[in-house]
Amino acid sequence: MPSGIKTGLELRDVRIGLDGRELVAVDLVIEPGEIVTLMGPSGSGKSSLLGHICGTLPDQFKVAGQVILDGQSLDGKAPQDRHVGILFQDDLLFPHLSVGGNLAFALSTNVRGKANRRARVEEALRSADLDGFADRDPATLSGGQRARIALMRVLLSEPCALLLDEPFSKLDSDLRGQIRSFVFNLCRKNGLPTLMVTHDPEDGIAAGGRVINLA
Incomplete structure (x- = not known):
C-alpha cells in the first residue's frame, strides 16, 4: 500500500449475513495506534468480520458496506494486497x-x-x-x-493494520499478562489500528481502549 497519511481502519456500515440472517453490523473507525476490542458469544460474527477485513471470507457470506484502510478501499483486493496482519490463538510457526x-x-x-x-x-x-x-x-x-x-x-x-483473533487464549494466566503487554505496546509503537476479538474481558481491560459487545 502506498505510503501517505495514516488515517486508520474504517468499517463503514459493514454488515455480514449468512443464510438470510445478519451476523454482524459494525460502523467503526479505529485510529492509528488504537486498540478496539470486539466481544460476543460464539456465532455472533466476530471471526467472520476479521475474515472479511483480511479478504478470506467465503463467498457464501453476504457482505455490505466498505472497509477503508488509510483512505483506500480494501474491497475486492486479494488478501496479500491488503496490508492487514492477523495474529491467531495458534502461533502457526513453520x-x-x-x-x-x-x-x-x-x-x-x-x-x-x-x-x-x-x-x-x-x-x-x-x-x-x-x-x-x-x-x-x-x-x-x-x-x-x-x-x-x-x-x-x-x-x-x-502491515498497515493488525487483527488479533483470540491471540492470548491458550496462554496460562501469568504469561497472558506479559504477552498482552508486549503485543499492545508494539501496536501502539508502530501506530497500527488494531481490532481484537476475544472472549476474555480482561483482554479488553488490558488493551485500555473501546470495547464493543456484539449480541
Whole structure:
C-alpha cells in the first residue's frame, strides 16, 4: 500500500449475513495506534468480520458496506494486497524452518540481499528480547517465546493494520499478562489500528481502549 497519511481502519456500515440472517453490523473507525476490542458469544460474527477485513471470507457470506484502510478501499483486493496482519490463538510457526527462517518468510521481496534480510531478522529478535534465537528450532521454544516470534513475523510483513483473533487464549494466566503487554505496546509503537476479538474481558481491560459487545 502506498505510503501517505495514516488515517486508520474504517468499517463503514459493514454488515455480514449468512443464510438470510445478519451476523454482524459494525460502523467503526479505529485510529492509528488504537486498540478496539470486539466481544460476543460464539456465532455472533466476530471471526467472520476479521475474515472479511483480511479478504478470506467465503463467498457464501453476504457482505455490505466498505472497509477503508488509510483512505483506500480494501474491497475486492486479494488478501496479500491488503496490508492487514492477523495474529491467531495458534502461533502457526513453520516447523520445518528455523526461528530466523520463520521471520525471514514474512519479509518483503524488496528487502534484498542475504545480509540485509538477516539483519532485519536479528533486529526483530532483539526487540522481542530473543537475541541469538535465529538458528533455534521452533519446537524448542516456550509458549511465550513462540507467541513473541509469531507477532514479530506479522510485524515484519509491514502491515498497515493488525487483527488479533483470540491471540492470548491458550496462554496460562501469568504469561497472558506479559504477552498482552508486549503485543499492545508494539501496536501502539508502530501506530497500527488494531481490532481484537476475544472472549476474555480482561483482554479488553488490558488493551485500555473501546470495547464493543456484539449480541
